[in-house]
Amino acid sequence: MTDETDTIAAVATPLGEGGISIVRIAGPRSLEIADMIFQGRRVPSKMPAGTFAHGFARSIRDGSIIDEVVLLVYRAPHSYTRDDVVEMQGHGGAACTRRLLEEVLKAGARVARPGEFTLRAFLNGRIDLTQAEAVADLVKAQSEKAAAIAVEQIRGHLGQAANNLYERLACIAADIEAMLDFDEGELPLSVAKGVAESLHLIYQEVTQLAETWNIGRALRDGVRITIAGRPNAGKSTLMNRLLGRDRSIVTELPGTTRDTIEENIIVAGIQARLVDTAGLRTTDCKIEREGIRRAWEQIKCADIVLYVIDSSQGLHQEDVNSLNVIGSDRVLVVLSKIDIGRNVSESDLSKFRCFPCCLITGAGLQELRNHLANVLSLKASVETQFVVSQRHKVLLDEACSFIKKATDLLKTGEEQALVLCACDLRGALEKIGQITGRDVSKDVLDQIFSRFCVGK
Ligand SMILES: Nc1nc2c(ncn2[C@@H]2O[C@H](COP(=O)(O)OP(=O)(O)O)[C@@H](O)[C@H]2O)c(=O)[nH]1
Ligand SMILES: [Mg+2]
Structure with missing residues (x-):
């Protein structure tokens, strides 16, 4: 190469x-x-x-x-x-x-x-390798948080965490290989229990690290915020309000936004991808139906959904159905048009955090902005160590399943268990080693470094 x-x-x-x-x-x-x-x-x-x-x-x-x-x-x-x-x-x-x-x-x-x-x-x-990957991330970082995570990784924190896990796992693997040599595969139950406990601890740490990927990825690549709701609810107006300029076409005609429209915004130092979507309703129009299919795709992959309801019109059964499908944990409900009427009772939406506002004057929007900033910075500060790369996430998951298999084998106490367990631990070590690049193929290196710019 x-x-x-x-x-x-x-x-x-x-x-x-x-x-x-x-x-x-x-x-x-x-x-x-x-x-x-x-x-x-x-x-x-x-x-x-x-x-x-x-x-x-x-x-x-x-x-x-x-x-x-x-x-x-x-x-x-x-x-x-x-x-x-x-x-x-x-x-x-x-x-x-x-x-x-x-x-x-x-x-x-x-x-x-x-x-x-x-x-x-x-x-x-x-x-x-984690430090090298972080160099590319830092160069590409669009928000303060993404840059901060990349700098941490360049300083070697993720690499140290991976090395620590690698070394502890290697010790256990070495012990087991030694037992294989001397004890002809017989492992006293008490020893097996101790080893299984140590392995379980490592398993938990690897899982925890892998779990930071969801938010880590969002912080690096941008949190996805999808604006959804029925036609004419005020979705495009909300999009333009949050962006601070007219990006989406706003009309009084339902069904104006037929495709998804995306723009970047920075909230609390975190990059977010704001997506305006077509209004959700049953329709015979083929183009609109395609727009609605895309809207649902955007809802599914969103980290946060801003669900807009025209509060002057009252709660519609379609809103209830859609909200039930999306679930309450990712949704913030924006009750628009309170200047015309307030016919949606927040008690009907008790599962959801609601923000009554007038999107024309912007009244009530500051609360939504503050809340978004809080949610995002809370997510960003929960962990100090983030996994941001899918490559790392996949390797950690694979290591986890090897460690789990090894632990389960030890518990069986069967004769062949030790041999198989040693084999699984070697698999786990290989995966964790690949994170820092102890053992990595030319193809993987090509893939990683092709993301870089020339001169870096
Ligand atoms: N009075 C009032 N009108 C609004 C409000 N929000 C949106 N509208 C109007 O509602 C209509 C539909 O808005 P639009 O953003 O295109 O809705 P969408 O179909 O959900 O994207 C437009 O005429 C907007 O000016 C609001 O809070 N108050
Ligand atoms: Mg629209």
Whole structure:
């Protein structure tokens, strides 16, 4: 997949107008290449680690000046990738940055693939796989919370948790393998009980970690908030109100919103995906029916449903049916149009948290906003350690079922149990090891690093 002995280069900043742009070079020939391009009072290959110099970048063919640069030298192993690394900071403009990179390539570097600098940091043992994955998450983070979780993971907290579980599990596995060697598979019941208890404890911890994924994923990728309700209830008006601008078409005609409309908002530092949907009703219109099918899809995958009821019209049987299907734990009921009439009694909706409001003036909406912010930040602070990646979640689940099988086997006390148990524990270890990248295939690495941007 990668030749770690060659020297790679890429533009590390977005291409376009800006204050500064950076060309990064990593690999054994970095300093030699920098010598060929850099013109200043200092020679890069003679500069000590962690120093910088001011000068000019020039064309290696005709010596013409490309840009005024500041050059930074990092020496192996004290660099991002653990190779020799040189960074050239030039003026932020697309044309001169591209030319600078071209010169670096002419001088012998190869264009870095997406995420290749970070891949090298992983392959060279500076960071584990969870930290590498968090780098991509941090770069892509859209909200403060998503960024904060990524930073925690870069600091190695998830990796440490996984390593801790791995080591404890490895001890138990080693004990069992030792018993297999010496006791010909016979395990005294008292010992079996102790081992099963230790395994159960680990099982609980792995399960707890896996369970943080639901909210962890939502915090990273955005909490999904779906607005639903019957036609004309005020769903699109609510969407526009929450966004603070007109995004959804609002009319007095029922059935205006036929497809789902999505927009991002930030609530309490957490990114949310707000989805406006078609009104729920029975209809013969094919297009509307498709819209309603999509609305239900959005309701099913929502973390929170804002169910809008036109309170001037009174509670409709269809509202009751829909609310029963959705269930009360994810639903906040918005009682709209209280300026026209209040014909819905909150006692009919006692299972649900209700927010009476006028969507035209915005009266009552602040309570809804506050409540949303509370719900979201509460979810975000319940745990300090979040699993945000589906890859980690799947591996933790698989490890869990191996550990459970091993524990159940121990309890049977059967002759073959120890052998099978040892086998399951090896399976669990392999899965947990894959989280930090102890044992990971080229395909998995390709998949992970393809998410990165070039230059990272
Ligand atoms: N008086 C009043 N009218 C509202 C309120 N909310 C929405 N409307 C009006 O109700 C109609 C339907 O609104 P819309 O947002 O398109 O409903 P949707 O079909 O649920 O998306 C529009 O004419 C809105 O201006 C409200 O709180 N009070
Ligand atoms: Mg609408």
